[in-house]
Amino acid sequence: MTGSSTTPPHGPRQPRRLLVASSLIATMATGVLVLLGLLAVFADVVAPYDPLRQNLIEALQWPSSSHWLGTDDLGRDVLSRLIHGSRIAVIAAAEGTAIAVLLGVPLGLFIGYRGGWWDWIVMRIVEAIVSIPGIMVAIVIIAILGPGLHKAMIALGILYSTSFLRLARGVVLAEREEVYVRSARVIGASDSRILLRHILPNIAPPLIVQVTLTVGAVLLSEAGLSFIGLGVQPPDASWGTMLNSAAAFMDLNWFLAIPPGIAIIVTVLAVNLLGDVIRDSIGRGVAIAAKPEATPTHSGKPAPAAVAEPVVLPRLKNEVLRVENLEVMVGSGAGLPIITDLSFSIAKGETLGLVGESGSGKTMTGLAVLGLMGAGLRTTHGSIVLNGRELRSLSQKQMEAVRGNEVAMVFQDPTTSLNPAFTVGSQIAEVLRSKQGLSQKQAWARTVELIDRVGIPRAEERARAYPHELSGGMAQRIAIARALSCNPSLLIADEPTTALDVTVQQEILDLFRDLQGEFGMAILFVTHDLAVAADICDRISVMYAGEMVEMAGVDTLFSAPLHPYTRGLLEAMPHASDRNPPLPTIRGSVPRPGSWPTGCRFSNRCDFRIKGCEQRIPLTGTDRLVRCIRADELALEAAQ
Amino acid sequence: MSENVLLDIRDLDVTYHSRSLLGFGGRSFSAVKGASLSIRPGETLGLVGESGSGKSSIANTVLGLVPASGGSIRFGDVELTSMKTRYPAEVRGQIQAVFQDPYSSLNPSMTVEDIVTEPLRVHTSMTRAQRRERAIELLRLVSLSQEHLTRHPHQFSGGQRQRIAIASALALEPKLIVLDEPVSALDVSTQNQIINLLYERRDELGIAYLLIAHDLALVHHISDRIAVMYLGHIVEEGPSDRIYKAPAHPYTAALLEAVPLLDPDAQRKRRAARKMAPVPETPRLSVAGCPYRNRCPHAMARCEAETPPAYPIAGGGTANCFLHAGDASSEPELDKTTEHVAS
Numbered sequence: 001m002t003g004s005s006t007t008p009p010h011g012p013r014q015p016r017r018l019l020v021a022s023s024l025i026a027t028m029a030t031g032v033l034v035l036l037g038l039l040a041v042f043a044d045v046v047a048p049y050d051p052l053r054q055n056l057i058e059a060l061q062w063p064s065s066s067h068w069l070g071t072d073d074l075g076r077d078v079l080s081r082l083i084h085g086s087r088i089a090v091i092a093a094a095e096g097t098a099i100a101v102l103l104g105v106p107l108g109l110f111i112g113y114r115g116g117w118w119d120w121i122v123m124r125i126v127e128a129i130v131s132i133p134g135i136m137v138a139i140v141i142i143a144i145l146g147p148g149l150h151k152a153m154i155a156l157g158i159l160y161s162t163s164f165l166r167l168a169r170g171v172v173l174a175e176r177e178e179v180y181v182r183s184a185r186v187i188g189a190s191d192s193r194i195l196l197r198h199i200l201p202n203i204a205p206p207l208i209v210q211v212t213l214t215v216g217a218v219l220l221s222e223a224g225l226s227f228i229g230l231g232v233q234p235p236d237a238s239w240g241t242m243l244n245s246a247a248a249f250m251d252l253n254w255f256l257a258i259p260p261g262i263a264i265i266v267t268v269l270a271v272n273l274l275g276d277v278i279r280d281s282i283g284r285g286v287a288i289a290a291k292p293e294a295t296p297t298h299s300g301k302p303a304p305a306a307v308a309e310p311v312v313l314p315r316l317k318n319e320v321l322r323v324e325n326l327e328v329m330v331g332s333g334a335g336l337p338i339i340t341d342l343s344f345s346i347a348k349g350e351t352l353g354l355v356g357e358s359g360s361g362k363t364m365t366g367l368a369v370l371g372l373m374g375a376g377l378r379t380t381h382g383s384i385v386l387n388g389r390e391l392r393s394l395s396q397k398q399m400e401a402v403r404g405n406e407v408a409m410v411f412q413d414p415t416t417s418l419n420p421a422f423t424v425g426s427q428i429a430e431v432l433r434s435k436q437g438l439s440q441k442q443a444w445a446r447t448v449e450l451i452d453r454v455g456i457p458r459a460e461e462r463a464r465a466y467p468h469e470l471s472g473g474m475a476q477r478i479a480i481a482r483a484l485s486c487n488p489s490l491l492i493a494d495e496p497t498t499a500l501d502v503t504v505q506q507e508i509l510d511l512f513r514d515l516q517g518e519f520g521m522a523i524l525f526v527t528h529d530l531a532v533a534a535d536i537c538d539r540i541s542v543m544y545a546g547e548m549v550e551m552a553g554v555d556t557l558f559s560a561p562l563h564p565y566t567r568g569l570l571e572a573m574p575h576a577s578d579r580n581p582p583l584p585t586i587r588g589s590v591p592r593p594g595s596w597p598t599g600c601r602f603s604n605r606c607d608f609r610i611k612g613c614e615q616r617i618p619l620t621g622t623d624r625l626v627r628c629i630r631a632d633e634l635a636l637e638a639a640q
Numbered sequence: 641m642s643e644n645v646l647l648d649i650r651d652l653d654v655t656y657h658s659r660s661l662l663g664f665g666g667r668s669f670s671a672v673k674g675a676s677l678s679i680r681p682g683e684t685l686g687l688v689g690e691s692g693s694g695k696s697s698i699a700n701t702v703l704g705l706v707p708a709s710g711g712s713i714r715f716g717d718v719e720l721t722s723m724k725t726r727y728p729a730e731v732r733g734q735i736q737a738v739f740q741d742p743y744s745s746l747n748p749s750m751t752v753e754d755i756v757t758e759p760l761r762v763h764t765s766m767t768r769a770q771r772r773e774r775a776i777e778l779l780r781l782v783s784l785s786q787e788h789l790t791r792h793p794h795q796f797s798g799g800q801r802q803r804i805a806i807a808s809a810l811a812l813e814p815k816l817i818v819l820d821e822p823v824s825a826l827d828v829s830t831q832n833q834i835i836n837l838l839y840e841r842r843d844e845l846g847i848a849y850l851l852i853a854h855d856l857a858l859v860h861h862i863s864d865r866i867a868v869m870y871l872g873h874i875v876e877e878g879p880s881d882r883i884y885k886a887p888a889h890p891y892t893a894a895l896l897e898a899v900p901l902l903d904p905d906a907q908r909k910r911r912a913a914r915k916m917a918p919v920p921e922t923p924r925l926s927v928a929g930c931p932y933r934n935r936c937p938h939a940m941a942r943c944e945a946e947t948p949p950a951y952p953i954a955g956g957g958t959a960n961c962f963l964h965a966g967d968a969s970s971e972p973e974l975d976k977t978t979e980h981v982a983s
Contacts, residue, residue, distance in 0.1 A: 179745040183805070186703050187759045188732035201749035357827040358798075472691075501690035501854065502898040509900075510911075528828060535900035535907050554904045572832050574857035576902055578884075581839035581862060586829040589797045605829075 026277040032270035039083050040090040047080035051237045060253045069259050072242070073249050074235075081237035082259050088238040089219055089267065092153055092231075096218035097211060099157025104164025105207070109195050111165075112172030119169075126162045134159050135224065142230050149222075149238070152231040156221050160214050167210055171203045205279075212275030216268040223264050239264050314622065318348035320387060320489050320522040321369065327381035328361070328368055336594050338364055338377070339546045341619075346490070349516060351523040353537035353554075355530060355569075359590045360543040362526045366492040369524070370409060371399045387489055404435045408483035412495040414475035418467040424478045425451065425463025428485050435486045450481040455511060473504035480511065487519060494526045509536050530573055534558055542566050545591055545601035552624035562626040562635055565602045600628070608634065646716065646848050647679040647702065647816055653710030654697045671697040673872040674711070681815065684842065684849040686863030686880065688856050688895070693869040695852045699818050702850065703737055715816070733763045736809035740821035742801035746793035752779075752804055753789040759811040778807040782837060799830035803837065810841065819851045823858070835862060856895055860884040865957070868892045871931040877950070878957015888959035891932045930961070938963055 039046060048068075055075035063070045069078040111119040129137055141155035175181060176199065184198045225231035226240025227247075234241055239260040246256035313324070322345040329335030339361040346352045356362040367373050369384055371391060384391040386406060394402065411417040419427060428450060429443040438446065444463075452459035454477040467475055476496060483491055493512070497505035513536065516523060527533055533540050534554060541551040542563065550563040561567045568586040570576060577583065588605045591597065597604045599614040606613070612629050619627045628634070654672035672694040679685045689695045700706040702713060704720065704727050713720040718731055726732070736759070739745040746755055756778050757771040766774065776786045782803040793801055802822065809817050819838065823831040839862045842849060853859045859866060860880050867877040868889065876889035887893040897914070901907040930936070933943040942962050950958035951965055 179739045179741055180747040182705060183737065183739065183745050183808075184747075184758070185705060186735070186737045187762055187808075188727070188729060189758070189762050193762065198747055198750075202747070204749075357829060503690065503894055506898040506900075530828075531900040531902055534902055534904045535911075558902055558904055569828055570902065572828055573902060574831075574855055574861065575899060577861075579861075582836045583832040583861060585832040585836065587833075589799050589830050590827055 022277050022280060025273050029270040029274040029277070032266060033274065036086050036267060037090060040087040043084045043087050047083040049077035049080040051076060051081040051084040052235050060249060060256075062253065062255060070253070070255055072256055073245055078242070078256065078259055081242055082239070082263055084237040085239045085242060085260065085263070088149065088232055088236070089222070092149065092222040093215045093218050095150065095153040096156040096160065096222070097214045099154060100160035100164055100214055101211065103157060104161035105168045105203070107161075108165035108168025109172055109200065112169035113176055113191065113195055113199075122165070126165060129159070129162050134221070138221065138225060139230065142225070147230045147233060149232045152222065152225045153218075156218050160217065163214070164207075164210060167206055168203055171206065172199055175199045175202055209275050209279040212271050212278065216271040216275075219264065219268050219271070313343050313345055316345050316347040319345050320348050321346045321524070322385045323369065323382065325382035326365070326368060326379060326384065328364055328373065328377060329380045330377050330593070332376075335380070337546060338593050339368070342382070342548055344541055344548065344551065346522040346524060348489070348522055349520045350539070351516065351525050351537045353533035353540040354524060354526045354543060355528065355533050355540055356543035357528055357590050359545065359592055361546040362543050363494055365543075366409065366494050366524060366526050369492060370403055370407060372403075404431060404488070405486045406488055407490040407492065408486070408488040409492045409494065410476070410479050410483050410496045413499045414472060414479045415467060417479055418475060420467050423464050423466055424470065424475075428478070428482045431482055431485050446485070450485055451478065454478070454481045454515070472500050473507060476500060476508055477511065480515070484515060484519060484521075487521075489521055490524065491521045492524045492526070495528065497532060498527070498529070505532070512536060530569060531575065542569070545596050546593060547601065547627065548619060548625070549602065549627045550625065556624055560635065562624075562631045563602075563628050564606050564608050564634065644680055645678050646681045646683075647677075647850070648714040649675060649677040649698070649702070649711070651676055651711035652698065652701065652708055652713065654694065654701055654706060655709040671872055672701070675869070675872075675874050677867055677874065677877070679816065679848050679850060682842070682846045682848055683865070684851055684863045686859035686866040687850060687852045687869065688854065688859050688866060689869035690854055692871070694872040695869050696820060699737075699820050699850065699852050703735065703818055729763060733759065733812040734815045735818065736812065736814040736816075737818040737820065738802070738805045738809050738822050741825050742798050742805060743825075745805055746801055748793055750792070751789065752791055752793070755793070755804060756807045756811060759808060763812055774811065778811055781810060781841060782807045797830075798826050799833060802826065802834050806837065806841070810845070813845065814847060816848045816850065819849055821853055822851070824853065824855070831858070838862060856884065856892075857899060868895070873931045873960065875932060875961070876957065876959040878953060879955070882953070882955040882957060886955060888953045888964055889961045890936050890938050890963070
């Protein structure tokens with residue numbers, strides 16, 4: 001759940017100039033290829049002369065008005081031969097690529113899905129072919145089949161089928177583990193149906209790119225094979241044979257090599273550029289596709305930073321962190337707001353819960369405090385004050401000193417937040433040495449002490465273990481020990497128990513409480529689980545669609561929630577009711593950034609909506625805060 | 641229970657083998673040991689346990705995705721474990737599944753219509769028009785509409801995707817749907833929508849569910865009976881309400897008590913009163929003895945020596961625990977410690 005809340009809805013947008021350039025390249029490349037196709041089809045009409053008509057009197061002429069590109073050693077018109085050569089080029093490219101695809105893709109699909117001995121044998125053969133220079137393989141195949149255009153293309157097809165085979169096999173190996181393939185098997189689809197109908201369409205994007213690359217490669221190889229006399233046979237015109245004869249008369253007329261050379265370069269370049277553009281656009285397509293229905297139909301204009309509401313937050317005693325009017329944007333230009341007008345503070349030894357569903361901005365808040373937001377995200381407004389120091393004005397280097405020393409973080413999944421390549425002890429010791437300047441020996445002694453402190457038996461021995469050798473609960477204890485190694489004044493815990501079993505969750509929550517008693521750090525506890533928040537937090541801030549909707553002390557919040565969203569969430573908790581369905585629900589789903597309703601962002605799911613909800617609702621109250629114009633009414637109603 | 645049983649699992653063993661690099665030797669891991677369960681037509685059985693308990697292995701074995709290494713699974717009159725390759729068509733269409741992750745369980749390259757009608761294409765000879773009609777009907781069953789037919793999965797939220805997965809599972813009017821953590825990847829505010837949907841369709845269509853989840857509270861809302869698993873063993877089984885309100889096995893009680901109460905004050909009191917169970921070393925599937933014994937606050941010498949059989953419990957069901965070795969009518973002593981329902 002948190003995973004999706006951290007992913008920005010838009011990837012970083014491409015600068016406009018790049019987009020224009022790529023569409024220009026695509027147009028030009030397509031133009032070249034269309035021209036080539038037309039020339040190939042209408043060669044007989046377009047060409048000024050018969051490409052085979054010899055005229056020895058006019059041999060080896062330079063370009064003139066009657067022969068625009070001159071004539072070759074037998075007096076044949078070079079332009080006409082070039083045009084007819086394009087026909088050969090198109091046939092060769094189509095034939096070679098088609099053979100490669102038809103041979104490589106099905107075989108790759110089959111061995112990838114089947115695995116076992118089939119896979120082993122075919123892959124060893126492929127590796128043998130790939131380890132020999134390609135032209136050698138082609139020459140061997142042609143030696144068996146005999147020379148000629150079509151035989152050369154069969155040879156090239158076999159050669160290039162290996163790359164299609166490996167591509168298809170790779171995709172199948174990845175896709176066959178996907179849950180949708182499992183679903184297809186449960187439905188009862190046959191293996192061939194799963195392969196052709198379910199998996200094959202997902203190979204299309206890389207396949208298209210591979211085809212364009214292969215077309216270019218086949219064109220080059222055909223020219224090469226014809227040049228050494230194994231492809232197209234004289235007197236037929238192909239760009240390769242033209243180069244061949246040009247080479248023999250280099251001294252007499254060097255211009256002969258220029259037209260076929262340029263034709264080959266331009267064509268191959270056009271094909272490859274088009275392939276690049278297609279690949280990029282497929283990539284972009286996925287990025288756009290990953291964005292859920294972000295049609296900003298009733299989307300509010302992003303709240304301008306200028307009208308930030310006044311902070312109603314009272315000063316706390318021993319305040320460690322104070323965040324005021326924080327705003328986080330994603331994307332370039334005006335950007336899309338992810339968090340707006342967020343203010344909160346935490347005191348020493350206090351635990352503040354940041355509760356919300358995916359897309360509420362709770363995880364992003366923690367990362368914003370650390371200055372660790374991903375690419376494309378930035379804080380555009382507000383202040384973050386830690387121990388009296390404004391973090392937003394610090395340089396990268398200064399921030400690095402703050403992280404680890406003054407503020408540390410514990411993440412959701414301990415098995416991925418720890419580096420699998422190092423022992424857990426060395427990862428803690430590394431922090432101690434770099435942040436606190438301890439010697440190797442001191443750092444190790446302190447590490448073992450910390451590991452023992454977080455309740456891991458046989459600490460000395462466990463310090464030498466790798467993360468994968470520990471259970472999830474143990475690994476999370478290590479991650480906590482690492483976060484506390486420099487005795488930070490603020491600990492940010494992002495869903496630290498969500499990936500764990502409930503019985504383990506209970507132990508970790510106890511550990512947090514215990515350590516806070518000893519170290520006295522402030523904890524910003526980010527979670528989607530209200531029950532966990534009830535257990536660990538002193539105060540809770542409920543977030544919805546990038547803003548705080550309610551904040552109260554833990555007892556008050558659970559006994560008398562004011563915001564309709566908080567009430568809805570509480571009622572929806574599985575433990576909250578002991579009855580049969582229908583269970584209480586909140587209708588609709590959490591809106592994505594960019595499609596927040598104007599005014600109250602919860603209004604489209606709220607049962608208490610009135611006309612006034614269409615305006616921006618301020619956060620009201622002093623001790624406990626709520627963002628709802630009907631909060632007073634609802635409180636009264638609840639009290640009755 | 642013998643006559644009218646839809647799915648009957650007897651002494652099921654599931655063992656995974658990991659082959660070493662050279663193809664011989666290697667290790668084997670026993671995921672399920674001697675599990676017995678049964679589901680009647682139209683009934684919902686909740687299968688609860690933590691990660692590594694073997695609950696998903698049972699699901700995958702019933703679905704024919706993982707072979708059983710011992711015991712039997714009977715679906716109606718058909719013995720499923722003897723099928724070496726794949727289930728016959730008449731069984732295949734009768735058992736469907738909804739998986740946990742709605743993001744990877746729908747094929748990204750297919751439209752909603754393709755996804756929902758795929759089972760019809762495989763198993764029926766309906767025409768395209770008939771299939772489309774049925775697809776619209778199915779989408780209506782899961783509160784989606786006709787306009788969604790031509791869209792691709794990425795255009796939907798998690799909850800909507802799970803609705804599409806359910807529509808596809810309903811297409812063949814199966815007798816049993818295996819629900820593997822169907823809501824645990826969803827937002828809290830949309831979880832109950834899916835639970836309600838599953839509940840309504842079950843009553844309308846008379847489908848039986850094998851509902852697999854880690855959250856006992858959630859399972860209890862729509863299950864008729866619940867089975868609790870720990871390290872490959874079924875440790876307790878019985879009517880949903882009895883398990884939830886009066887758990888007989890110490891592990892079931894621990895599971896329920898581990899979920900914090902929504903009343904902070906009550907939770908503080910419970911925390912203070914909590915018995916500290918020993919923190920286990922890596923739990924291992926024991927050869928003999930109770931699988932829970934090294935975490936159990938009630939462990940006795942006997943738990944070390946023999947594996948507890950299923951003892952009948954007052955209020956229905958059984959628990960594999962020596963605490964209940966005496967008279968079945970005596971009140972289990974664990975009742976008092978569990979008040980997990982928020983007032």
